[in-house]
Amino acid sequence: MHAVVVRVAIGDPEVAAKGLREQIIPRVSKAPGFITGHWTQSDDGSDGQSMIVFESEEAARAVADQVRNGPVPETVTIESVDVRKVVGNA
Numbered sequence: 001m002h003a004v005v006v007r008v009a010i011g012d013p014e015v016a017a018k019g020l021r022e023q024i025i026p027r028v029s030k031a032p033g034f035i036t037g038h039w040t041q042s043d044d045g046s047d048g049q050s051m052i053v054f055e056s057e058e059a060a061r062a063v064a065d066q067v068r069n070g071p072v073p074e075t076v077t078i079e080s081v082d083v084r085k086v087v088g089n090a
């Protein structure tokens with residue numbers, strides 16, 4: 001398994017959350033090889049981080065490319081996108 005780890009800066013938490021629910025989660029959850037995804041936000045709503053797990057490195061890299069090049073919700077700025085090997089889970 002491989003994960004796509006994304007860090008973002010958030011301008012307006014409510015606008016960003018709406019975009020996440022309506023755009024990002026539906027699109028990512030339909031991607032080939034998708035297993036699970038978790039999106040988090042800091043207490044003050046100024047930044048977020050997600051970890052989206054896929055069956056293969058190839059599937060993770062394909063989604064990472066989409067994240068880098070695709071549309072993002074309003075008020076969200078992508079700070080980093082990394083693909084990492086999952087070495088454990090519970």
